[in-house]
């Protein structure tokens with residue numbers, strides 16, 4: 226059965242094309258800096274936004290009725306599997322990502338839930354085999370069900386903690402069964418509302434215990450996916466523990482977990498934390514912690530996670546510049562953790578939105594490659610720090626300098642001269658590069 230009958234396979238037609246259902250920039254086979262675009266970008270479809278979301282918001286009900294909505298329960302779950310592979314095939318997207326509850330309905334008991342998962346995982350596995358599509362990552366949703374009202378790994382209720390452990394165990398088994406490249410932890414309810422009723426230190430100790438158990442179990446079953454933590458500063462909790470890349474890295478370091486994890490960074494989470502996406506990526510990269518990307522964008526006028534498809538070329542360019550600088554995304558990918566707007570309710574919009582995201586990232590990649598190959602920003606940065614290449618600067622970098630030698634130098638170096646950072650000029654150069662590719 227086809228769920229997107231009126232849509233044909235989306236082809237690369239190039240910049241001259243006026244076909245909305247074609248790529249203008251994403252040419253999977255185009256080689257850039259020694260790798261194809263497909264290898265650089267490793268795009269993934271986010272199951273939850275594309276096959277589960279229906280346009281509901283806090284003020285209104287669903288606006289989107291999809292082909293699979295004619296079914297219920299496990300039948301609908303099976304229909305979504307079919308739709309997922311048709312969608313990936315038609316868009317030529319190699320990866321997908323899901324939460325356990327996205328792919329199979331929760332039962333009345335853990336036993337029933339796991340049975341439902343087994344049915345769908347077997348179906349996914351068959352489809353992956355015949356289509357060659359891969360799982361970028363899976364995760365378990367330990368935030369939607371009311372049992373997680375006080376958290377999962379950071380709950381005050383040991384029975385809930387035990388349930389979370391059981392759910393996580395199954396998630397790791399599912400990941401292994403489907404050969405997931407990564408396994409993601411996003412702690413939606415791992416945070417708190419008020420210290421008046423919260424033992425923060427104890428909650429963090431417990432969260433670390435859960436991660437240690439996950440590492441032990443993955444080793445035991447031979448699940449070799451890269452573990453990723455996805456930082457977010459708030460929403461749904463007020464103070465989320467994995468606030469941003471830096472906070473998450475220090476947590477991992479404190480608990481002896483750093484070697485077992487990398488980060489899954491999301492653009493809109495970065496902006497909620499008061500950072501740019503490129504800041505978060507650079508922070509991860511300089512600590513050897515860049516894992517994968519959740520690609521989306523927020524709205525400057527709204528203070529919550531709007532999960533829009535990424536179309537801001539300055540952001541996609543700087544994102545891909547950071548990725549190239551870090552030597553690539555490795556086992557990670559560019560996962561569209563993004564949803565069509567409530568008013569974009571037609572099935573065709575799912576395609577148009579992914580095309581917009583993929584073309585924007587491909588465009589960004591081309592611009593980033595030009596910035597990198599022509600050393601446009603590198604030359605600017607190198608020149609800016611040139612005082613550390615010789616004289617007193619070289620002594621500082623080599624470790625020869627002492628406070629006394631710095632004082633001796635400073636005493637005879639008067640006046641000190643600074644140079645302009647030329648930010649405005651550089652921004653215009655960036656615009657020129659983006660619109661030249």
Ligand code: XUL
Pocket residue numbers: 324364409411455457491519530562
């Ligand atoms: C929530 C979010 C999640 C994670 C996976 O803001 O980004 O969808 O990516 O749980």
Ligand code: CO
Pocket residue numbers: 455491519562
């Ligand atoms: Co995300």
